[in-house]
Amino acid sequence: MKATFDRLRQRQPQLFSAADLHLPAASRQAMTEIIDAIESVIALPAYQAQVLAQAPAIARLPNAARGVFMGYDFHLTETGPKLIEINTNAGGGLLNAYLLAAHGHEDEAARLCADYVEMFREEWRLARGDAPLRRIAIVDEAPAGQFLAPEFELFRDLFAANGIAAVVADPAELGSDGEHLLHTGEPIDLIYNRLTDFSFTAAVHGHIRAIFESGGVVVTPHPRAHALYADKRNLMLLSDTAALTALGVQEATQQTLLAGIPRVVSVTPEQGDAFWAERKRWFFKPPAGFGSRAAYRGDKLTKRVFEEILHGGYIAQEIALPSEHVVPVEGGEATMKADIRCYVYAGRIQCVAARLYQGQTTNFRTPGGGFAPVFFA
Incomplete structure (x- = not known):
């Protein structure tokens, strides 16, 4: 794994920081408790009914698969970890296994890789029972040009090493026989979905949508998982006392959520003056955003951008x-901000990693920044 990591670092050095973070075990425990609390609410029929009512129809289809690589992103504050957002196709999970190996934790890295393979097998079992999982397609738009393209290749090789044929493909490279998706004439059993068109609404994804809706392919993460976990409007429910009470959430769980999730509210034009006056206390995000795109710290806003936010269906956190x-860093030291990402499957933390950066939002452009392993003691 070390040799592979060295090649990755030479290919895209901005992916990895030279640093590692050592954090108190209490931080991991606090993040675990917040994740457990969120998972318990998401399991409630009342929560699912309310959230899915505002979701696209495709997200309301029953789905036994859970969704791989939930990314719970935290900031560590003086009063404990604060959940910033949840992502359903969080990138970097496998890259961070190789990063662990590079830091001398090869056994942990191997265990993590095995865990990831078993996660995909479990998704398949939940959907298809004992049928053999033969072929996985790792799907994204123009995958060779994506920033995390090296990870797609690592997944392809990992699946192949474990007896599962795998391809990295653009949606346009997938055909259909009306019942199955095909790649070079071979049927695809499961799609590892790296698309950010979370409901397959784009015309180019129409064939994926049709076969998925007819049950001809397993997709993970899938539209239902995104609607339940990653629509940022959900944070309004999870950070509001009245909403949690109405859902029947227990008092102890409410306390964990309210302490661990910064308040999130809807942004409307009618409240424009108030939001502008208090903009320094808010971070503005589009509800279906990802990767910090179109997200703004209030103290950095121009009036022009703020007007777009008011009419853009934004939430404020x-x-x-x-x-x-x-x-x-090369030539000395630097002060970096850290987002702490917990990679989670079925409510269990598999890996914790940091993204180190400077600037307004997480990025992989800061010299000395990038992914860094996190160790707890």
């Missing part, structure tokens, strides 16, 4: 500033 860490 109370700012929870990220922790800062002095880390080694």
